């Protein structure tokens with residue numbers, strides 16, 4: 001028998017039929033939120049990089065959930081109650097999704113509790129149950145297969161591309177929309193290679209433009225290797241002059257390695273006549289669309305303090321565009337967390353992963369997805385926003401091993417605040433087991449409950465889900 005599905009919360013917005021692509025989903029999600037009068041996170045607004053600022057009026061869920069303090073453990077005597085076996089020892093009713101930097105990895109090394117957390121999900125828990133999980137990072141700049149290989153070694157598990165989304169993964173679904181595109185960011189030619197593997201047909205890099213006109217960025221000189229790797233734009237396009245070449249869209253795939261020259265080139269094209277290189281618009285409203293793979297202003301790296309991320313470049317692009325065009329506004333787009341469309345993309349990936357890896361082929365998504373992150377502005381905000389519009393529950397858990405500074409009030413409130421990813425995993429599994437124990441179906445599997453929890457179940461009560469630690473044996 002499978003886990004009983006807990007009572008569904010009232011749906012604020014009935015789930016529509018799945019979109020066929022991320023590009024469609026991106027548009028659908030924006031339309032849906034417009035209809036609801038909800039501003040999608042990260043769009044059309046300037047976010048403060050401050051971690052301690054008060055909640056924004058656009059936070060659709062922070063008001064509904066406060067930060068929980070860890071519940072005091074009950075000293076009551078441990079005992080057990082039988083509960084239902086699960087299909088092939090796989091939890092079919094809930095799943096986990098993880099941010100990576102600051103949650104599992106920091107500065108290229110695994111956070112100590114992360115390896116243990118993965119073991120718990122893979123069945124090394126007191127119930128012997130495996131829990132499906134995926135990874136959802138805003139980072140990028142490598143092929144998904146390469147990042148999965150790295151993660152596999154770091155976490156001592158086998159991570160597959162089928163359970164992995166990085167910042168630029170959804171961009172693959174835009175490959176058919178545009179011909180010539182500018183791809184920015186990453187090491188060397190890597191992001192061009194990734195973009196071409198996604199199916200983009202004509203990928204121009206800032207290096208190509210600097211090679212064609214070295215005066216583009218006065219203080220940037222290509223190295224011999226960069227010059228050799230960069231393409232001859234005129235020859236490739238059969239053009240006589242650069243203004244014959246039209247950039248149809250700009251994609252910032254990964255963090256810029258040279259902000260000054262990349263900023264200059266992005267702004268040149270944003271202010272061009274319809275994307276034509278080396279031209280200047282008179283109206284400053286005809287540049288091509290600009291997409292950033294995410295919007296994180298800060299991220300957790302090896303340094304003691306959080307480092308500037310792509311979201312900072314996005315703000316600079318928009319601000320300087322306005323400053324240099326007499327006040328014209330530049331509208332750019334961001335994927336990644338906290339965009340709801342990225343979480344919808346994750347939902348589809350999770351469904352595929354549950355079906356192919358765990359044999360869970362039912363059409364319903366898991367009743368609850370626990371999302372574990374370290375950045376309130378992207379991880380928690382996005383999870384809460386997804387929860388607000390989704391039929392199933394998206395439950396945000398904030399850890400203290402990354403961007404979030406313990407002791408401060410997070411701008412976007414998680415459902416649960418814990419020390420490490422291991423605490424997050426244990427919290428989610430125990431919460432599910434407490435739910436299970438509170439249901440009617442209790443034959444089979446053994447669930448350790450303390451006397452308080454047992455009494456509640458015996459009396460037909462539902463354990464207090466949010467404070468359920470006090471019902472469980474914590475041995």
Ligand SMILES: [Mg+2]
Nearest residue numbers: 099101102374
């Ligand atoms: Mg992070």
